Amino acid sequence: MTADRLMPINALLGLCTPYDVNPSPLAVAGFRCVGLEVPLRCGDGGKVVADAILVHDAAAHLVVCESKSGNNIEVEQALRYSEVTAQTVVHAVSLTMPHALEPSVEVLYLGLEAHSERLALSLKSADVAYPLLAVGKSSIKLARSEGASRRLRAALPSAGIDLTAPPLVYIPFDHDSAVEEFVDPVRARLVQAVALGETEISIRVLSERSCPSFLMYGQAARSQLIKKVQRAARQIAAEHPGTYAYAEAPGGGEGYIRILRTPEAYDARGRTQAYQALSRQSPRRHLKIDPNQLDLLQELTGTDDSGSDNVEERP
Incomplete structure (x- = not known):
């Protein structure tokens, strides 16, 4: 179902949108979404398509997001994300970054709360340290937070975020949806x-x-x-x-x-x-x-x- 498939992305957009019905800690911390379904070249010559890309302009920090609605990850895809450089992301989304700062990048996986344990195990099996944003209808929590940057951990409290209502639907359908x-x-x-x-x-x-x-x-x-x-x-x-x-x-x-x-x-x-x-x-x-x-x-x-x-x- 499209609603379930897009729920993690919609939740992420809510966290980055000021004055959402739910808390928007990423927006408060200075993050904004700058791209959806963006192809990125990897160092090994391969390619990944990021479901979303966030940027913190003041810190020149980028967050490349991969969204999963099921309970498994693709190991090869997860490994390829580790080959993506900050400069690659900057060029892919045509960003202008502060010249005084060297851009940095991290990878964040998104998933449904019901599958979060399986997804965390899959990420561990793939030997990648990416954090996981577990999205539910009443709360959102950053799991595997030890792999997140200091700035991302500061924005998303370890206790999780209690939602006033289920994540709003910013994107009801996308390029993979039926006509x-x-x-x-x-x-x-x-x-x-x-x-x-x-x-x-x-x-x-x-x-x-x-x-x-x-x-x-x-x-x-x-x-x-x-x-x-x-x-x-x-x-x-x-x-x-x-x-x-x-x-x-x-x-x-x-x-x-x-x-x-x-x-x-x-x-x-x-x-x-x-x-x-x-x-x-x-x-x-x-x-x-x-x-x-x-x-x-x-x-x-x-x-x-x-x-x-x-x-x-x-x-």
Whole structure:
């Protein structure tokens, strides 16, 4: 499930976000998140993809984070993280660091509280000293803290952090999520574009508006997000062919959605119903559109949701 899979990352973002409903000790200590799904070169010529990267600007200190929703780690991946240098991370996320300080880096594993013991054993078996942030619905604790930097230990108390509520969902879906999870967020942003009177919106812009923290993702993850937003947008355009049309960009690329007609053309009653229809969530399936089917907005000018009452257009 996406919620469980992304829970450790969402918890980390909460710790770095000032004024979260839960305590934000990493933000208070000066840490902030600067990257998600960032590929990093290793000293042995290999590569790892960090799930998140934190930076403490004043100390020029970086934290490379690997998130696990299960109870095991990949030993080869864990060993490769030890080959990542601070300069590699700085270049990967295009950071400007204080010239007077030599940047430093450490690795932090994230996991669910229910699997924390198994994850700690796996890290020990891999002979790596990385600390582990164990995330639960009511608390977060830094385990294996002896492997953490002094600055990270100071920010995260050994007794753990009691949460007021379960970690907030900053990222409800990501590049690994199914296309179906993109449909409703993309639909909401298209309705917003309609309400703002926009006549077209590029898939790239639609991706930035629909996907939380889009600009923090590495290039490969951003490309996957764009492709899934594109597929979701084309599905929505097929559902409402009188309102939206997908168009290819000149010379190729992600394309864009043309807004053909908006509910603003209707009187107050028809306009409200039209917006409701555009916003309505669809079943989790790919629709087969009948070419003879009337456009939904055209139908709404004559009937309400039940099809029993007439809605007259006023001059």
